[in-house]
Amino acid sequence: MRRAPKDTAESVRKISRRGLFLGGVQLAFAGALGLRMQHLQVDQADEFRLLAEENRINIRLIPPTRGQIFDRNGIIIAGNEPSYRITMVKEDAGNVDEVITRLSALVELDEDELNRALTEMQRSAPFLPVTVAERVTWDDISRVAVNAPALPGVTPEVGLSRSYPRRGDFAHVVGYVGPVSERDLARYEIPDPVLRIPRFQIGKVGIEARHEEVLRGRAGAKRVEVNAVGRVMRELDRREGTPGADMQLTVDTKLQSYINARLGEESASVVVMDVTNGDLLGIASSPSYDPNKFVRGISVSDFGELRENDHRPLASKTVQDAYPPGSTFKMVTVLAALDAGVVAPDETVWCPGHMEVAGRRFHCWKRAGHGHMNLEQSLRESCDVYYYDLALKVGIERIAETARRLGLGEAFSIGMSAVTEGLVPNKEWKERERGSGWVIGDTVNASIGQGFVLSSPLQLAVMTARLATGKEVTPRLVRRIGDTETVEGVGNDLGFNENHLRQIRRAMFAVSNNRRGTAYGSRIIDETFRMAGKTGTSQVRNITAAERARGVTRNEDLPWNRRDHALFVNYAPYEAPKIAVSVVVEHGGGGSAAAAPIARDVTLQALYGNDPPLDAYPSKDRERIRSQQERLQQVLRENDPDGRSRA
Structure with a gap:
């Protein structure tokens, strides 16, 4: 059946409108797609190029x-x-x-x-x-x-x-x-x-x-x-x-190696300091350990052996540990008293072997007493009662102030780990830390470096260097970083009366060179290198009245960990100081017997730069020293890295 022309024309118009609509939609979509592609390929080209590059290149x-x-x-x-x-x-x-x-x-x-x-x-x-x-x-x-x-x-x-x-x-x-x-x-x-x-x-x-x-x-x-x-x-x-x-x-390898060999297996530490610029020439703790094992990955058994050793080979005893300084602190007490004007060098104190203070008896190390003691005699023979008397006159605040001026109670920044500041106590400290008031007995104990007083071997070396020079000598361990040299460690004058320092130095010289001195047995014979020093013995246990009544037990009769610490400090040469030395031997007993001989040997080694001649030692010691030098040289040869095979 044929459609009417009118219907055909209407159908054509509808198709044309739909075609135009669909074409417009397609054109719009194509335009939007083109704009999006332009945005991605042109506007964001750099961003996507970077993402692609990062995916390909690491x-x-x-x-x-x-x-x-x-x-x-x-x-x-x-x-x-x-x-x-x-x-x-x-x-x-x-x-x-x-x-x-x-x-x-x-x-x-x-x-x-x-x-x-x-x-x-x-x-x-x-x-x-x-x-x-x-x-x-x-x-x-x-x-x-x-x-x-x-x-x-x-x-x-x-x-x-x-x-x-x-x-x-x-x-x-x-x-x-x-x-x-x-x-x-x-x-x-x-x-x-x-x-x-x-x-x-x-x-x-x-x-x-x-x-x-x-x-x-x-x-x-x-x-x-x-x-x-x-x-x-x-x-x-x-x-x-x-x-x-x-x-x-600043350390000297040759001297450091000698110190370690000299200490052997002792639980001990030595610090050697150049008093002219603060350089630490030697700073050794014994026993030590091989750090190469930690680099390679130390075994459980090796680490356990180090950790369980009662001589604590992992501890940096020179800076990390703080000990009662014992009689090496007496120079601090006497300098405080001299500066306060409460004592004269020739003024004497009677030592009967003890002193009664506030109903308590404080003993001298010499049970029978020393008799009349002046400044030089008291340091030379290490009379405790003399310093008890000074402490009562000068008081803890002046003693503490003098100690800090001499370098005690300060954590020196030398680049080693866990550097202690030790402890210089006073009234404010005890009230703050212990919640109790200061008593006169605390001052008496502090006067001889016992009680609350604690110091590291490094601090004792600094104290000695400052006494020897009168200057604010500060320890320096790092000499140069890259091409930049660090500042030397000699500062301003400490402001102490030079006559007072001279009196103390003369007394320290008598300790090592007078027949009645506590370190006379460890003296240096070579007059150009003679040293001034001070022995110290610090207790690690309380001695009861009953023990004193029957006689104090000798150190050698006690278990190792209950024996006294042995200390010695010195500087040399006496006339023109170059180095200061401090030695602490843990549980070594008396400072004169255990620490002073080590300090003397290290001092001579540092000053000579090699094994000193035997005539620098007392004649009675020369054969023993000769054997010791031969033994230590053998140890040093065995430890020489150029002469050993590496694991």
């Missing part, structure tokens, strides 16, 4: 070379040595167990280290290298390289590792490095990205820790091309980092 950090540490003469005491290691990529190895079996036939693999590596492989991406053997020899590396076709996925590598060639000589000074821990990272608000490099090592204690950021340097970076799953395809370029700054210390 930036990886290159660990910086750690700065080295030298002694005052340029001898390395903390350096870097080549460290050979063997790594394995799991996906390249295929059958890991089979490759490990072949590798173990060529290289001796540590079982614990291997198990740790296998565990790490399970946790890591299969294309990441894992270290299966560290600190292998060059011969091991060569064998692996030659057999490379039979060891798929295995790669020999070389890097740098921290090394301490002097082993225990500087362990308490320099410290050691170790892997970064979560505790280490928590110390930084924004940790350096290099700290997150696997097995990256940082300073843990000592100079290594206190100057970590200077020694560490800044990391470099390399650009590597990776595929879609992150596997490295090739290295595109690299930017080397900035090595850490080298450091030079």
Whole structure:
């Protein structure tokens, strides 16, 4: 049936409108799509190009070379040595167990280290290298390289590792490095990205820790091309980092090694200080430990042995420990009294062997008493009663003030770990810390370096240096960082009356050179190097009235840990002071018997720069000293890093 023309025209109009509408919609969609494509391809081209580039190229950090540490003469005491290691990529190895079996036939693999590596492989991406053997020899590396076709996925590598060639000589000074821990990272608000490099090592204690950021340097970076799953395809370029700054210390390796050899296995410490500029020439704690073991990963048994040793080899006794200074504190008391004008050098005090104070009897070390004592005699023979009397006249506040001026009670910033400030007590301190008032007996005890008074061997050396010079000598351990030299440690005049200091120095000279002096047996015969010193013995236990009645038990009859500490301080030469020395022998007994001989030997070694001639010693000691020098030289030869094989 034919449609009417009118219906046909209407149908055409409807089709045209629909076509126009659909065409308009398509045109609008095409326009919107074009605008979107323009936005993505033109306006945001740089952003997407960057995203694509980052997906193809990775930036990886290159660990910086750690700065080295030298002694005052340029001898390395903390350096870097080549460290050979063997790594394995799991996906390249295929059958890991089979490759490990072949590798173990060529290289001796540590079982614990291997198990740790296998565990790490399970946790890591299969294309990441894992270290299966560290600190292998060059011969091991060569064998692996030659057999490379039979060891798929295995790669020999070389890097740098921290090394301490002097082993225990500087362990308490320099410290050691170790892997970064979560505790280490928590110390930084924004940790350096290099700290997150696997097995990256940082300073843990000592100079290594206190100057970590200077020694560490800044990391470099390399650009590597990776595929879609992150596997490295090739290295595109690299930017080397900035090595850490080298450091030079003030210590003398030769003297430090001698001190350690001289102390042997004693639980003791020695500080040698240049009084002209504050340089620490020697600062040694005994016994020591080998810091290389911590770098390599110390075993549980080795660490347990160090921790359980009652001589505490891990402790930096020179700066970390504080002891009652005993009679070495008497110079502080007498200087306070002289400055206060309450005593004259020739004024005498009667010593019957004790003094009654506030209903309590305070004893002198000499039970029968010393009789009449003046300033020089009291220091020379170490009469306690003389200082009890001074303490009652001068009071604790002046004593404490003088002690602080001489360097006690101050934590010197020398770069070592856990430096103590010791304790110089007064009335305010006791009220604040103990919640009780100061009593006169506290002052009497403090006058002879007992009671609450505590000081470190470093502080005792500073005190001695200041008495010898009258100047504010401050210890310096770091001599140079990079090309910048640190400030020397001699300050202004302390303001003490020079005549008062001269009286004390003369008395200290009598301690070592008068026949009645407590250190006469350890005197120096060479007149150009004669020393002025003071013995000290500090109690670590209370002596009961009953024990005094039957006779005080001798130190040698007591268990080691209940014996008195032995102390000695000195400076030399007497006429023109160059060095100050302090010695503390834990539970050594009397200062004259245990500490003074060590101080005399160290003093001569420091002044001569080598083994002194035998005629510098008293004639009765020369044969013993000759044997001692031969024994110590043998020890030093055995410990010489140039003459021993490294583990």
